[in-house]
Amino acid sequence: MKKLLFSAFLILVLSATIISCNDKDYTKDKAGEETKSMDPAADLWSRISGYQNWSHWPGKQPFYKGTEPHGFLLSTYLNEPAYKALTGGSAELPYGSIVIKENYKPDKTLAAVTVMERIKGYNPDAGDWYWAKYKADGSLHTKEVDGKAMKLAGKVGGCIGCHTASTSGVKYIMTPK
Numbered sequence: 592m593k594k595l596l597f598s599a600f601l602i603l604v605l606s607a608t609i610i611s612c613n614d615k616d617y618t619k620d621k622a623g624e625e626t627k628s629m630d631p632a633a634d635l636w637s638r639i640s641g642y643q644n645w646s647h648w649p650g651k652q653p654f655y656k657g658t659e660p661h662g663f664l665l666s667t668y669l670n671e672p673a674y675k676a677l678t679g680g681s682a683e684l685p686y687g688s689i690v691i692k693e694n695y696k697p698d699k700t701l702a703a704v705t706v707m708e709r710i711k712g713y714n715p716d717a718g719d720w721y722w723a724k725y726k727a728d729g730s731l732h733t734k735e736v737d738g739k740a741m742k743l744a745g746k747v748g749g750c751i752g753c754h755t756a757s758t759s760g761v762k763y764i765m766t767p768k
């Protein structure tokens with residue numbers, strides 16, 4: 592009987608330890624995720640690292656002559672899903688697409704890196720695109736609204752307002768074909 596009681600006690604202690612360990616891991620994961628989702632712009636910047644090796648917009652060379660407002664010289668890069676859809680003649684780019692435009696001054700200094708990423712459910716009213724305007728070092732450009740510096744990332748009204756023109760023939764995409 593004593594032996595049985597001892598075994599029961601042992602099982603109790605063991606399961607309590609397992610539960611508390613799981614708890615710990617859970618909190619850790621959750622905290623990790625929260626940090627990530629708190630700064631989606633930094634997350635996107637790290638995910639596009641090395642984009643200079645991606646495909647250029649079909650038929651466009653690096654530093655092609657730009658149109659307003661993006662800059663004097665432009666280089667436009669597409670990730671794999673975006674490139675496939677564009678060269679395949681799709682009317683819109685699929686979820687997971689990322690398009691990056693480097694905006695250069697006439698002396699070829701990099702003034703901005705503008706990025707669009709299509710995320711399912713992110714903003715159904717405007718094609719589900721996430722917008723960001725980075726400086727060369729990965730920090731965000733800002734725009735003054737009511738005396739406050741607003742970071743240009745997320746559902747940026749200015750980007751959306753112009754890009755709805757879809758001048759390329761592909762929804763929300765503007766680069767002339």
Ligand code: HEC
Nearest residue numbers: 658690691692705706707722723724749750753764765766
């Ligand atoms: C006044 C209009 C206008 C505004 C505002 C604007 N864009 Fe654009 N965008 C364009 C045009 C025009 C092009 C094509 C430029 C070219 O290749 O000649 C373009 C191209 C792009 C591209 C390449 C993919 C594509 O659509 O062809 C990205 C990425 C981009 N813009 C991001 C942004 C972001 C991010 C913002 C907001 C911070 C923004 N744009 C604001 C007009 C605009």
